[in-house]
Structure formats: structure tokens, C-alpha cells
Amino acid sequence: MNPTNYLVLSAILFSIGAAGVLVRRNAIVVFMCVELMLNASNLAFVTFARTNGTLDGQVVAFFVMVVAAAEVVIGLAIIVTIFRTRNSASVDEPNLLKL
Amino acid sequence: MNNTLAVLASGEASPGEVVQATGTFALIVALIAIPVAGAVLLLLAGRRANRWGHWLGTAIVLAAFAVACVLFVALLAQPEDARTINQYLWDWIDVGTFQAPFALQLDPLSMVFVLLITGVGSLIHIYSISYMEHDPERRKFFAYLNLFIAAMLLLVLANNYLLLYVGWEGVGLASYLLIGFWFHKPSAATAAKKAFVVNRVGDFGLSLAIMMMFATLGTFTFEGVNATVGQADSTMVTWIGLALLLAACGKSAQFPLQSWLLDAMEGPTPVSALIHAATMVTAGVYLIVRSAEIFNLSETARLAVVIVGTITLLMGAIIGSAKDDIKKGLAGSTMSQIGYMFLAAGLGPVGYVFAIFHLLTHGIFKALLFLSAGSVMHGMDDEVNMRHYGALRKAMMVTWAVFGIGYLSIIGVPPFAGFWSKDEIIHAAWAEHPIAGFAALVGAGVTAFYMTRMMAMTFYGKARWDDGVHPHESSAVMTIPMIILALGSAVAGYLMLYTANIEEWLAPVTGYEEVDGSIATPVMIAMTLTVVVIGVVIGWRQYAMREVPRVAPTQVSALTVAARHDLYGDAVNEALFMRPGQHLTRTLVWTDNKIVDGAVNGTAAGIGGLSARMRRWQTGYVRSYALTMLLGVVVLGAVLALGVAL
Numbered sequence: 023m024n025p026t027n028y029l030v031l032s033a034i035l036f037s038i039g040a041a042g043v044l045v046r047r048n049a050i051v052v053f054m055c056v057e058l059m060l061n062a063s064n065l066a067f068v069t070f071a072r073t074n075g076t077l078d079g080q081v082v083a084f085f086v087m088v089v090a091a092a093e094v095v096i097g098l099a100i101i102v103t104i105f106r107t108r109n110s111a112s113v114d115e116p117n118l119l120k121l
Numbered sequence: 122m123n124n125t126l127a128v129l130a131s132g133e134a135s136p137g138e139v140v141q142a143t144g145t146f147a148l149i150v151a152l153i154a155i156p157v158a159g160a161v162l163l164l165l166a167g168r169r170a171n172r173w174g175h176w177l178g179t180a181i182v183l184a185a186f187a188v189a190c191v192l193f194v195a196l197l198a199q200p201e202d203a204r205t206i207n208q209y210l211w212d213w214i215d216v217g218t219f220q221a222p223f224a225l226q227l228d229p230l231s232m233v234f235v236l237l238i239t240g241v242g243s244l245i246h247i248y249s250i251s252y253m254e255h256d257p258e259r260r261k262f263f264a265y266l267n268l269f270i271a272a273m274l275l276l277v278l279a280n281n282y283l284l285l286y287v288g289w290e291g292v293g294l295a296s297y298l299l300i301g302f303w304f305h306k307p308s309a310a311t312a313a314k315k316a317f318v319v320n321r322v323g324d325f326g327l328s329l330a331i332m333m334m335f336a337t338l339g340t341f342t343f344e345g346v347n348a349t350v351g352q353a354d355s356t357m358v359t360w361i362g363l364a365l366l367l368a369a370c371g372k373s374a375q376f377p378l379q380s381w382l383l384d385a386m387e388g389p390t391p392v393s394a395l396i397h398a399a400t401m402v403t404a405g406v407y408l409i410v411r412s413a414e415i416f417n418l419s420e421t422a423r424l425a426v427v428i429v430g431t432i433t434l435l436m437g438a439i440i441g442s443a444k445d446d447i448k449k450g451l452a453g454s455t456m457s458q459i460g461y462m463f464l465a466a467g468l469g470p471v472g473y474v475f476a477i478f479h480l481l482t483h484g485i486f487k488a489l490l491f492l493s494a495g496s497v498m499h500g501m502d503d504e505v506n507m508r509h510y511g512a513l514r515k516a517m518m519v520t521w522a523v524f525g526i527g528y529l530s531i532i533g534v535p536p537f538a539g540f541w542s543k544d545e546i547i548h549a550a551w552a553e554h555p556i557a558g559f560a561a562l563v564g565a566g567v568t569a570f571y572m573t574r575m576m577a578m579t580f581y582g583k584a585r586w587d588d589g590v591h592p593h594e595s596s597a598v599m600t601i602p603m604i605i606l607a608l609g610s611a612v613a614g615y616l617m618l619y620t621a622n623i624e625e626w627l628a629p630v631t632g633y634e635e636v637d638g639s640i641a642t643p644v645m646i647a648m649t650l651t652v653v654v655i656g657v658v659i660g661w662r663q664y665a666m667r668e669v670p671r672v673a674p675t676q677v678s679a680l681t682v683a684a685r686h687d688l689y690g691d692a693v694n695e696a697l698f699m700r701p702g703q704h705l706t707r708t709l710v711w712t713d714n715k716i717v718d719g720a721v722n723g724t725a726a727g728i729g730g731l732s733a734r735m736r737r738w739q740t741g742y743v744r745s746y747a748l749t750m751l752l753g754v755v756v757l758g759a760v761l762a763l764g765v766a767l
Binding site: 040 | 741743747
């Protein structure tokens with residue numbers, strides 16, 4: 023198969039994820055979009071590894087998955103805590119850092 | 122002035138061998154150490170010393186005088202060419218080639234000063250015991266007087282210009298403290314500040330002179346300067362001489378730095394007698410005579426000294442003629458007499474000796490006149506206006522008699538002290554600079570006039586006392602020092618000139634040359650005495666035979682008005698220095714406030730405003746940060762992509 027298709031898919035997925043992060047208010051959805059972007063980049067890594075015939079990209083994809091798993095744990099914990107204190111999962115609500 | 126060079130070549134003016142201090146001469150340092158100890162003790166002991174402080178202060182100076190006498194006898198026993206004794210104490214500053222030893226030098230010139238300072242100083246200390254009796258701060262007064270004596274002795278005993286400078290500043294400090302002794306009076310506090318500031322101008326000259334000496338000669342000890350100045354660049358020597366003259370003008374209240382002395386009379390009268398008549402104000406003359414080798418080489422510098430002296434001797438005499446305040450009259454007279462000394466010092470080797478001679482006789486009779494004036498004030502409830510005196514002869518016989526001797530001495534009636542010294546100066550001036558000689562002759566006449574005026578207004582005529590004033594003679598503690606000084610004023614001139622032979626005594630240090638007299642001495646004396654008699658007669662007719670009004674008349678000549686305003690010395694200073702200075706400071710303050718501060722504050726405000734604007738970017742919305750990050754990544758990616766493409 024032509025690897026370009028995989029790369030185009032990866033770009034589309036990344037764009038969807040980025041747009042989701044920018045436009046959605048719900049923290050869970052934003053979080054899912056972030057995951058989508060990570061997976062889009064994973065797809066690109068794997069495609070490049072296949073194209074070049076090396077294992078480097080595959081290994082990096084594994085690293086990204088591990089980091090993403092850890093990130094999910096922390097991220098969900100934060101979201102749950104915010105929801106408990108503010109009764110909302112909107113990302114626009116916690117703007118206390120602003121002066 | 123070729124004869125000057127001849128003198129130098131013959132070595133007559135060169136000092137003899139320098140001898141290290143041993144035996145009796147080890148006492149030189151005690152001269153300074155004793156009064157320093159007295160001052161420190163009196164200042165540290167505080168109120169505890171109030172009961173005996175004045176006795177201690179007086180005993181200290183008497184002890185110093187005793188040491189001075191011992192040293193004098195020892196110095197007399199030395200052979201004539203070995204009378205320069207150096208006492209090295211310690212290295213004061215030792216940095217590379219810049220070496221200032223803390224070393225003292227006793228030679229015939231210092232010796233006469235030491236005797237004058239401690240001798241007259243002792244008498245004035247004794248006098249002050251009674252004069253300051255009712256002052257609660259009498260102990261402090263004596264502490265300052267001791268401090269002054271110590272500083273003045275350091276000034277005349279230093280063996281280099283830098284150490285002399287220490288003494289020079291020390292007497293300036295003591296003078297400041299004592300002029301402002303009654304600092305609760307605003308006029309006294311102002312006068313003290315004025316004296317300090319004007320003296321600072323002169324001190325600037327001295328520091329310049331020392332720096333130039335070090336730069337050109339590489340040394341500033343008297344010995345080193347005297348030995349090397351002959352090979353130095355003559356322009357530089359002239360500049361050094363002029364800088365020294367500036368220093369001397371400041372300390373000795375000579376034109377153009379004369380304005381502080383009249384105000385300095387705000388201090389207690391013993392201070393005026395000791396510091397502002399007998400010793401400190403004559404330090405300028407000492408400086409010039411001490412630097413004889415420098416002035417010998419520069420005719421310009423000597424001419425400048427002559428001009429300054431001539432102007433000041435006339436100015437002082439004119440101011441003295443118009444003052445109603447007895448102390449200010451005497452202060453004008455002091456300026457004038459120091460003008461005579463400057464004139465003599467500016468004449469070169471023919472005059473140095475007579476400058477010092479007149480300094481010594483003046484130190485005695487002017488101290489006497491001031492102490493007598495103090496005695497009069499004491500009996501008149503501190504009244505200083507001579508228009509409120511009159512007819513005090515009967516009430517104060519002793520004061521009248523001693524003032525009379527001082528009067529005869531200052532106007533130059535033979536055989537009193539002032540006659541011998543002033544006559545020598547006029548004679549020498551007449552031979553070297555006829556114009557200055559003529560001015561000195563006129564000055565002698567004016568001196569006779571203002572002193573007669575003072576004498577007549579104070580002791581003769583009708584009593585013009587304020588109500589409730591009961592003049593009385595002062596106590597013996599005050600009159601005895603006056604009587605001793607009166608004896609000195611009567612005989613010291615003759616004794617110093619003929620018995621002690623002051624020319625021979627001073628010649629090894631200052632050099633001496635006979636005046637090749639253009640006018641025979643008897644003719645000169647006759648001329649001087651004629652002028653003096655004219656002055657006396659005018660003064661007597663105007664102030665003893667006519668009624669003296671109690672209030673100063675306002676319909677007077679322009680000269681009198683000018684003299685009453687100190688010949689506009691203050692006005693000139695204000696117009697030339699003070700007001701431009703004020704404008705300058707105001708401009709600088711404005712520049713500082715508006716331009717310098719404006720730039721600093723403007724920058725701060727600009728950055729503050731900018732940051733306030735930049736703060737808006739921090740919205741606190743996570744999504745906008747995410748957008749910024751995305752845009753950043755896109756821009757970065759675009760740049761990279763373009764960079765790769767290019």
C-alpha cells in the first residue's frame with residue numbers, strides 16, 4: 023500500500039484532534055482529542071518506520087503510548103478533582119491564574 | 122633682581138646642615154603632644170572637668186611654653202649653621218615614591234613662632250580664665266584653645282608641606298569652632314561657616330601647590346624642595362608660588378579672600394586676640410617665608426605677593442577707619458598689618474626677616490589691643506560700639522594705660538615695638554618698589570588716624586554710655602597678662618632688632634640682604650613720623666575735640682560708606698561667586714529633576730505601561746493558550762519547511 027495514504031490519514035486525525043482541543047469546552051472531550059493527536063502522530067511514526075525499514079519509529083510509538091497512558095492517569099485525576107470542586111468539567115471555568 | 126641670584130649662589134640663603142634631634146631636642150614632639158593631651162583630656166572628661174578644666178588648659182600651655190624656652194636655650198647653644206633640627210617620628214604615608222614622614226623640624230624660624238604661640242598663648246589662656254568666667258562652657262573653650270595651640274605648633278614645626286597642611290587644617294578647624302563658640306547666636310554660626318568656606322578656597326591653593334611640588338620636584342619636604350627647586354622649570358615654580366600665595370591669602374585674610382576676618386570677630390575676644398590677630402592669621406606669612414627658596418626664583422610670584430600686600434594694607438586701614446565696632450576696627454587693622462608683612466615677604470631676601478619681625482611685634486601689640494578691647498567690653502556689659510564708650514580713661518586706668526602702649530606701638534612711635542618693624546618694612550619697600558613703599562607710608566598715616574580715632578572714642582571725650590552701665594576695671598587675672606604684653610609692646614622691638622639681632626638669627630633659614638637704601642634711614646624715619654603725626658592730628662581733631670554722635674551719622678562721604686560695608690567685599694563675593702553659584706546649582710537641580718530623573722522615570726513608566734498591555738495576553742483561558750501554541754508550531758513548521766525548501 024502506498025504509505026502516503028497513511029500519512030494523509032495521520033494528518034487528518036491530527037487536525038481533527040487539534041480542532042477539537044481548540045473548540046470543545048468539555049475537558050473530557052478535549053482530553054480525548056489530545057489522545058487523538060497523539061495517536062495520529064503514532065500512526066505517522068509507524069508509517070515512517072515501515073517506509074525506512076527501521077525499528078526506530080516503532081519504538082518511539084511505544085514510548086508515546088506509555089507516556090499517553092501515564093498522562094491519562096494524571097489528566098483524569100485532575101479533571102475529576104476540578105469537577106468535584108467546581109461542579110463543571112468546562113475548560114473555560116478554571117481561569118483563576120489570570121490576574 | 123640679579124642680586125637675588127647672587128645671594129643664592131653665595132649660599133647665604135641655604136639652610137645649614139640638618140641635625141637629627143637628640144638630647145634636649147627630643148622634647149620637640151612634646152611641644153605638640155602636651156596641648157593635644159590637654160585638648161583630648163578636656164573634651165573627653167566632659168562636665169566632670171568643669172571645675173578645674175580652665176586651670177588644666179592654662180597649665181598645659183604654660184608647660185608648652187616652658188618646653189619652648191628650654192628648646193630656645195638649647196638652640197642658642199648650637200653653632201649657627203647647625204640650628205636646623207629634625208625629629209623623625211614615624212612614616213606617615215609610604216607609597217612608592219610618595220613618602221611623607223611624620224617628622225618635625227625646629228629651626229630659628231619655627232623657634233620664634235613657637236615662642237610667640239606658646240608665650241602669647243599662655244597669657245591669653247590666663248586672661249580667658251577671668252574673661253570666660255560666667256560662661257557655662259568654659260571648659261570646652263579651653264579644650265578648643267589647647268587644640269588650636271597644638272595645631273598651630275604642628276603647622277610651624279612640620280618638616281614637610283603635607284604635615285604643615287595637617288596643622289593648617291587643624292587651626293582652621295579650631296578657628297571655626299571658636300568663632301562659632303556662641304553658636305546659639307545665628308550671626309556667630311554664620312561667621313564660623315563663612316570663615317571655614319573662605320579658608321577652604323585658600324586650602325585648595327595649598328593642596329594644588331603640594332601636588333605641583335610632588336609632580337615637578339618629586340618631594341615636598343622643606344629640605345628636598347629647597348635643594349631641588351633650583352633645577353625646576355621656572356614657569357612651574359611661578360605657579361607653585363602663586364598657589365602658595367592663594368593659600369596664604371585665605372589663611373591670612375588678604376585680598377581677595379579677606380572677607381571672613383571681620384565677621385570672625387563674632388568669637389569671644391580672647392579668640393580674636395590669639396587666633397585672629399597674633400598667630401593663625403599670620404600663618405600665611407609663615408608659609409611664604411618658609412617657601413623663600415620658591416619665591417626667590419620667581420619674580421612674578423613675588424610681585425603678586427607685593428601687590429596683594431599693598432592692596433590689603435590700604436583696604437584694611439580704610440575699613441578700620443570707618444568701623445564703630447571696636448573689634449571690627451581692630452580686625453581691619455590686623456588685615457592691614459598682615460598686608461605689611463606680605464609686602465615685606467614679597468620683597469624677597471631684603472624683606473623676609475622684616476616680615477617675621479613685624480609678625481612678632483604685631484603678635485604682641487595686637488594681642489594686647491584685643492585683650493584691652495575685651496577688658497573694655499567686659500566693663501561695659503559686652504558693648505562693642507565705640508559710639509557708646511567715651512571717657513573710659515578714669516574708669517579703667519590700667520586698660521587705658523596698656524591700650525595706650527599698644528596704640529603707640531602700632532602707629533609706630535619710637536621706641537615702641539611697632540616702630541622698629543614697620544619702619545624697616547617701609548624702608549625696604551621704598552627701595553624695591555617705590556609705589557608699594559608710598560602705599561605703605563600712606564598706610565602708616567591711616568593707621569595712625571584709625572588708632573587715634575579708636576583711642577579717642579573709647580577713652581576720651583564725653584561719656585556716651587547706655588543707661589545702667591557702670592564701667593569698672595577688670596580683675597587682676599585679666600590685667601596682668603595685659604601688662605606683660607604691654608611691656609613686650611614697649612621693648613620687644615628694640616630688643617629683637619638690636620640685642621637679639623633678629624636678622625642674623627633668621628638669616629640661615631630665610632636669607633638676608635641689606636637694603637641698598639635709596640633714602641637714608643633718618644630721612645625715612647622723619648618722613649614716616651611726619652605722616653604718623655598728621656594721621657594722629659586729624660584723628661584727634663575729629664574724634665577727641667569734637668563731640669562724637671551716639672548714632673553713626675548717615676551724611677558721610679562715599680568712601681566712608683564703602684568702608685562701613687567692608688569695601689563691598691561681601692557684595693563682590695556675592696555677585697561674582699554666590700549668585701552665579703546659586704544659578705548654577707538651580708540649573709543643575711532643574712536638570713537633575715527634569716532631564717535625568719525624567720529619563721529614568723520615563724523609562725520606568727514606559728516599561729510599566731508596556732507590561733500592563735502585555736499582561737492582557739494572559740487571558741487564563743486554556744484554549745487560547747492552546748491556540749497560541751498551535752499557531753507557534755505552525756509558524757515554526759512553516760519557517761523550517763521554507764528553510765529546507767530554500
